[in-house]
Amino acid sequence: MDADTALPSRAPTATTNELESPRRPLSLAARAAIATGFVLAGFLGLVGLTLSQANNERALSALHDRLQNFAIAYITNTDVNRYGNKLLPPSDTLPDPNFSRPGSGLYAVAVGEYGFHWESASAIGRDFSFLKPLQPGESQFIGPIDTRMGRLYYYSYGVALDTDDKKKSVQLTMTVAQTEAQFEGDNAVFRRTLVIWLSILGVMLIVLQLLLLRWSLTPLRKVASDMSRVERGDSEQLDSQYPLELTGLTERINAFINNEREQRTRYRHTLADLAHSLKTPLAVIRSQLESAAGDEPSRRNGVLVQVRRMDELVAYQLSRAATSGRQTFASAVPIAGHAEDLVQSLEKVYAAKNVLCEFDIDDDAVFYGEQGDLLELMGNLLENAFKWAGHRVLLIVKTQPSPGRQRPGLRLSVEDDGPGIAEDKIDKVLQRGVRGDERVQGHGIGLSIVQDIVHAYQGELVVDRSPEFGGARFSVKLAAS
């Protein structure tokens, strides 16, 4: 088939089903092509059959007429003398020269009473014993029958011939026969012509049909390509004009996409509310305990430690729940602008440190996912770097295009010129919940959050030493998809 066959495989739903059902139903184009192919073959076959049947009948009736004319011509030229002997026409008055050529396939035979038998020159030596005399006025057209001369059509006509004086009447049966070979020769030419033209017609119709199919499936292809634009994040929803039959589908898909987005937003807001309502009481407990002057400092410290643990748990679990991870309908979040915002914010907060943050960000670098996830990812990595840096931080964001994939891969790394992380400590730093720093303020959950986001987006987090600055380098790799 043509490219149409591959159409449904580009639809996103088909790719997810692929794993479960090894046999994919036939494509729409293939279905239509097969169906119309069969209908067309049947139709053209019937047309051919009908036409050839009609032609056969017409040829048969023409043959009938011809043989009848020959018989009548013979009879007209036949005389009976006064003794009642039949005088058959001489050979120069033959209705067709083939009657005089032996084995020509055209034969005339006359049979009469008392064993009268006459035959044309072409029929000499042939066996026409199967012919039966007919009553005057009777006629019959028979064929094809098998004889020694091959399959034969013949016309017989019974007449009563009067003598000149009208005293006597003799009966005669005139038969003109023609072999099938001659008759079939004409028919075969017709049939061949018919088959050729019907085949040409068939091919033309199939080509036309495929073109029509392509044209009428164009909207479906459009939906599929719009869908992958939504998937790539180039478009918010299916926003082209679609034919009436598809609007039901596309509107529902749009509704679904919107619904999914709204649900996510609602979910995030709920989490924010939850965070607020859980953390404020914790803040109250903490500040009251810390400000409470006086007695039993050891018990107070015990409670404070527990409060801190609760606080870390709440912060970590909430941010984990807010991470949405890899999505089918993710919008593309441009990275450069957000990175600049984050760096400006951090430069403000860490103004006293005089940190110089350079960045090298591809202009077209985008993150396929929630903007919040991107901000958490970069924010935590950058803040970490600002915390530990002496004076320099470097942020690199590179896209890694991979042909054949809709979304290019992404490599994001943050380096600093701080002390770095000793190789044997790296595992510990990445271990969830372990606080990599106790010295600098912060929940120590930043890296755990980063790891969770990276994990949710099926990425990879690598910690090593910055080749340029000598401090720590955190690299996040997100694969193309």
Place this chain on the structure above:
Amino acid sequence: MRILLVEDEAPLRETLAARLKRDGFAVDAAQDGEEGIYLGREVPFDLAIIDLGLPKMSGMDLVKALREAGQRYPILILTARGSWQDKVEGLKYGADDYLVKPFHVEELLARINALVRRASGWSKPILACGMIKLDTTAQTVTVEGKLVDLTSYEYKVLEYLMLHAGELVSKADLTEHIYQQDFDRDSNVLEVFIGRLRRKLDPEGTLKPIETVRGRGYRFAIPRTDGDDE
């Protein structure tokens, strides 16, 4: 040092206010955004602490409104959610620092000190004017390397004067920034504090760190020797 505290959660607001007062700050507390914007426009604060999740007017809008009203004092935002989206937005609108709830009160105090110091042009935590050094982190004062014993109010007065070293600080400024609103402004408590400070810092009367500008206020006369070698 006068601080605006906008926090809707009463227990937290009260605890923080009490703690800040104990540390010698003058605190005006507001329980929602509207009260916050009213106070924030009227009173010459040295710093504002604003919770982002406020009723009536969100903390984010309050920060924006204060900056639009031309208030330049540093703003520290408190956020429960701690999402970078909030932090970035808040800092973009004009906040200077953030703290994620819940936080150590000590951490908050350290941030406040650093912000105030930075706002008056000191980049290091130790304010040095000649022989007199004030450590904003440890809240200690040394003269020629010897520790001077100060009460928290005396410390605050000195800190305020040193933060604005070389500038004229009116009595009204000092009272407004050091004391609560209900403090009796007509009393001569301030003169008493200044007198005590002078005696403690300069018992021999050779340094003359604080000069009186007659009828207008005071000036910390020793120039900054804050080595900004960074």
